[in-house]
Amino acid sequence: MLYLLTNYRLALLKNNENKLKNLCYFVKFCKGLVLERKVRDLSKRVLPVEKNDFVDVEFVDLTHEGHGVAKIDGYPIFVPNGLPGEKAKIKVIKVSKGFGFGKLIELYEESSVRVDPICSIYHQCGGCQLQHMSYEGQLQAKFNQVSEVMKRIGKLENVTIHPVLGMSDPWNYRNKAQVPVGEREGGLVVGFYQKSSHDIIPMEECFIQGKENDALVQGIKDICQELRIQPYDESEHKGILRHIMSRYGHYTSESMLVIVTKKANFPQKEELVKRIVEKYPTITSIIQNVNNEKTNVILGNQTFVLHGSETIKDKIGDITFEISSRSFYQVNPVQTKVLYDKALEYANLNGNETVIDAYCGIGSISLFLAQKAKMVYGVEIVPEAIEDAKRNAALNNMTNVEFEVGKAEEVIPNWYKQGIKSDVLVVDPPRKGCDEMLLQTIIAMKPKKVVYVSCNPSTLARDLRILEDGGYKTTEIQPVDMFPHTSHCEAVAKIELKDN
Numbered sequence: 180m181l182y183l184l185t186n187y188r189l190a191l192l193k194n195n196e197n198k199l200k201n202l203c204y205f206v207k208f209c210k211g212l213v214l215e216r217k218v219r220d221l222s223k224r225v226l227p228v229e230k231n232d233f234v235d236v237e238f239v240d241l242t243h244e245g246h247g248v249a250k251i252d253g254y255p256i257f258v259p260n261g262l263p264g265e266k267a268k269i270k271v272i273k274v275s276k277g278f279g280f281g282k283l284i285e286l287y288e289e290s291s292v293r294v295d296p297i298c299s300i301y302h303q304c305g306g307c308q309l310q311h312m313s314y315e316g317q318l319q320a321k322f323n324q325v326s327e328v329m330k331r332i333g334k335l336e337n338v339t340i341h342p343v344l345g346m347s348d349p350w351n352y353r354n355k356a357q358v359p360v361g362e363r364e365g366g367l368v369v370g371f372y373q374k375s376s377h378d379i380i381p382m383e384e385c386f387i388q389g390k391e392n393d394a395l396v397q398g399i400k401d402i403c404q405e406l407r408i409q410p411y412d413e414s415e416h417k418g419i420l421r422h423i424m425s426r427y428g429h430y431t432s433e434s435m436l437v438i439v440t441k442k443a444n445f446p447q448k449e450e451l452v453k454r455i456v457e458k459y460p461t462i463t464s465i466i467q468n469v470n471n472e473k474t475n476v477i478l479g480n481q482t483f484v485l486h487g488s489e490t491i492k493d494k495i496g497d498i499t500f501e502i503s504s505r506s507f508y509q510v511n512p513v514q515t516k517v518l519y520d521k522a523l524e525y526a527n528l529n530g531n532e533t534v535i536d537a538y539c540g541i542g543s544i545s546l547f548l549a550q551k552a553k554m555v556y557g558v559e560i561v562p563e564a565i566e567d568a569k570r571n572a573a574l575n576n577m578t579n580v581e582f583e584v585g586k587a588e589e590v591i592p593n594w595y596k597q598g599i600k601s602d603v604l605v606v607d608p609p610r611k612g613c614d615e616m617l618l619q620t621i622i623a624m625k626p627k628k629v630v631y632v633s634c635n636p637s638t639l640a641r642d643l644r645i646l647e648d649g650g651y652k653t654t655e656i657q658p659v660d661m662f663p664h665t666s667h668c669e670a671v672a673k674i675e676l677k678d679n
């Protein structure tokens with residue numbers, strides 16, 4: 180069956196009529212009548228374009244990845260760098276049954292929000308997706324994205340979606356750089372992976388990266404080059420240096436360098452640390468992370484402090500946080516304050532509430548909430564982050580918080596069984612959204628309010644529908660632009676129990 184379908188698709192793509200006929204005869208011969216009907220039905224559907232066709236199109240939409248969408252007889256083609264309203268010539272580079280991909284060849288009519296990207300490697304690098312759009316245009320596109328998924332996936336009516344809260348200066352905002360190390364013409368290169376590949380595009384200046392991180396990464400690359408430390412070769416699983424990661428405390432100026440290596444020991448290790456400290460005497464922390472796996476995951480399980488402290492400090496509002504190398508910490512410090520203030524506003528605490536913070540990371544939202552709540556319970560899967568969270572509570576003299584390591588979908592049902600019920604429940608899950616078990620526990624526990632902080636509008640919409648069906652009402656959604664010039668979009672939703 181699989182053989183027949185694969186051959187049929189190939190024949191269809193190559194427009195090979197003879198092969199199609201032969202396949203049909205073969206199917207008849209085998210008396211596979213059901214399959215025969217399928218093949219006949221499929222053969223009626225001929226795609227309107229073929230690979231390598233040049234076609235004139237108008238872009239009618241923008242995907243969540245920031246690609247322009249053109250439609251040819253209803254067949255969608257996704258084209259990087261195309262903007263809604265623009266007319267262009269494209270080359271079809273890939274076709275599949277449901278959609279195709281194209282390359283922008285010539286623009287006939289430009290969108291009013293098109294601008295020249297300021298980064299010279301924008302079109303090769305996969306880091307940003309929207310630099311060819313004005314910042315106002317980006318904010319509008321993100322608003323449209325949130326509104327669209329709330330209707331299509333969430334089936335939500337009567338929810339107020341506010342305009343996206345953007346940055347007054349949307350450049351050089353990132354507090355964390357993590358770049359792969361490779362080799363080119365005998366020298367080390369650091370940069371970003373080319374779109375859809377693992378080829379490194381050398382990068383000396385990144386406009387979304389904090390300038391301190393850029394400078395540190397380049398300086399470390401130069402030292403590694405002088406010491407002839409071999410870069411890691413992914414295809415051969417050989418070499419030493421895999422990634423350089425740098426984290427900068429925006430409000431404290433503390434800095435952490437993480438050198439990710441394939442193995443723990445290499446001959447130049449001591450000299451490397453000595454030279455880094457000579458060049459950057461105020462560096463707060465140098466960490467070695469060892470990752471010996473054949474994987475795309477950057478950090479491995481072993482970490483060693485090579486110099487200074489195991490953590491760096493930063494502040495959000497009045498609260499100080501200690502952050503270790505493996506802990507999640509929001510990358511845009513200015514917008515994090517905007518996001519957390521909104522979460523706090525939606526929680527609307529009066530000091531008597533018990534609050535649960537699911538997916539709490541280093542306790543950043545928990546401590547923010549604890550300023551206004553009676554008691555806050557936080558749960559997080561990464562043990563190091565919970566260590567940080569406990570230290571952070573002590574550092575800020577907060578005694579009304581408790582943290583537990585584990586999966587939110589396992590720990591919170593256990594708390595519920597033990598009689599811990601929350602008045603307000605905050606969730607801030609990764610992109611895949613909340614686990615179904617957690618959502619069902621929320622519905623059973625019935626906190627009066629749920630505040631959902633999300634970095635993926637589609638999974639937010641899916642989960643809001645589940646909560647709505649379980650007796651909740653989403654009243655407001657505030658998108659916050661945490662990642663200018665990229666297609667990523669963050670949002671906070673205020674959800675209330677209907678029979679409250």
Ligand SMILES: C[S@@+](CC[C@H](N)C(=O)[O-])C[C@H]1O[C@@H](n2cnc3c(N)ncnc32)[C@H](O)[C@@H]1O
Pocket residue numbers: 507508509537538539540541542543544558559560561564585586587588607608609634
């Ligand atoms: C988007 S981050 C939010 C962290 C924190 N709220 C903040 O603002 O810094 C999501 C966090 O969820 C954690 N996580 C992922 N899956 C989890 C699970 N099943 N249960 C608990 N935590 C999880 C991740 O380690 C990460 O720290």
